[in-house]
Amino acid sequence: MLLLGKTFPDFSANTTEGEINFHEWLGDKWGILFSHPSDFTPVCTTEWARVLVLLPEFVKRNTKVMGLSCDSVSSHLEWCKDIKSFAGCNEDEPFPYPIIEDEKRELANKLGMIDNDEWDHKGMPLTARAVFIVDPNKKFRLSILYPATTGRNFDEILRILDSLQLTDKAKVATPVDWKAGDDCMVLPTVPEDQIKTCFPQGVNVVPLPSGKNYLRKTACPKI
Numbered sequence: 001m002l003l004l005g006k007t008f009p010d011f012s013a014n015t016t017e018g019e020i021n022f023h024e025w026l027g028d029k030w031g032i033l034f035s036h037p038s039d040f041t042p043v044c045t046t047e048w049a050r051v052l053v054l055l056p057e058f059v060k061r062n063t064k065v066m067g068l069s070c071d072s073v074s075s076h077l078e079w080c081k082d083i084k085s086f087a088g089c090n091e092d093e094p095f096p097y098p099i100i101e102d103e104k105r106e107l108a109n110k111l112g113m114i115d116n117d118e119w120d121h122k123g124m125p126l127t128a129r130a131v132f133i134v135d136p137n138k139k140f141r142l143s144i145l146y147p148a149t150t151g152r153n154f155d156e157i158l159r160i161l162d163s164l165q166l167t168d169k170a171k172v173a174t175p176v177d178w179k180a181g182d183d184c185m186v187l188p189t190v191p192e193d194q195i196k197t198c199f200p201q202g203v204n205v206v207p208l209p210s211g212k213n214y215l216r217k218t219a220c221p222k223i
Contacts, residue, residue, distance in 0.1 A: 002112060008132070008140040013107060015066070015098035016076045022066075025098075028136045030063040030161065035113040035130040037148040039071040039079040047129075049087035050154050055096055061161050062136075068100040068107060070127055076101060102127075115148050131157060133164065170221040171198055186216035 002008070010023040025031075034051070036044040051058075051065055058065055069076060080095040102108050108127045115128035129146035141164055146152055163174040172184035186195070186203055195203050199218045206215035 002132075002140055002143065004140055004143070006140055007138050008134045009110065010138075011107060011110070013068075013100045013102070014073060015100050016073055016080065016095060017098040020066075020098055020100075023138055025066070026064065026134060026136070026138065030061065030136060030165070031134045032058070032063060032065045032157070032161075033111075033130070033132040033134070034065065034067045034152075035108060035111075035127040036067060036069040037115070037127055037129070039069050039075045040082065043129075043149070043151045044069070045079075045083055045086055047151055047154075048083045052083065052087040052089055052096070054154055054158070057158055058161075061158070061165065063161060065097045066100065067097065068102050068113070068127065070102050070105060070108065072103055073099075073101045113145075133160065135164070135168075166221070166223055169223045172218065172221060181220050183217045184220050186218055188214055 008022075010021065012019060012021045022031075022033075034047070036047070038044065048067065055065075069079075071079075076099040080099070081091060084091050084093075084095065100107065105114065105127070108114055111130070111132070113127040113130045128148060129150065129152055131142070131144040131146075131152060132140065133142040135141050142160055144152075159179060162180040163178065166180075166184070167173060170184070171187045171190050173187055174182075175185050178184070186199065190198055195216075199221075201219045201221075204217045205213045206217060208215060
């Protein structure tokens with residue numbers, strides 16, 4: 001079982017860009033590994049097309065993306081043509097991120113990506129729509145598993161990246177429905193005598209019936 005905060009397993013895999021070692025490929029960047037049930041399927045195609053459109057946003061966040069699907073590299077390469085067409089991209093340009101082949105589900109099983117409610121025509125289990133975020137230190141930071149029938153929300157994935165990168169550098173947490181630039185919550189571990197030093201922009205304590213001063217809001221720090 002993969003645990004948040006632990007080193008994400010390294011692996012080597014055959015991809016649309018050749019053999020890749022995951023930790024080496026990641027380098028000093030953040031990484032997102034997406035798994036997909038199968039090539040040439042409607043929901044997966046819309047998702048990968050969305051990643052193509054949002055790629056500049058991932059680059060802006062120092063983040064690389066990689067996919068996994070339970071088909072061969074040759075199938076992936078043909079599927080990439082459909083993805084680029086659906087996204088409205090130049091079909092002559094190379095596909096900008098690698099997709100792993102995992103026909104035997106070896107990596108999907110290792111990483112806990114299998115959806116036991118979904119099977120292909122050969123009677124093999126399909127992968128769920130996993131989202132794994134790994135930081136530049138190769139630490140496992142986030143996991144979301146969607147069933148095969150539910151497409152991912154990539155605006156939420158970008159929001160999560162913004163939150164992770166902000167809270168790594170500032171002593172804040174991001175509240176419900178937070179978006180980049182919104183007010184944040186001061187971490188409960190920050191003592192009162194450090195508030196002015198840590199948050200020169202000021203802190204607003206929200207009064208509560210309990211009388212406890214734990215809801216401390218501050219403007220979103222610039223990082």
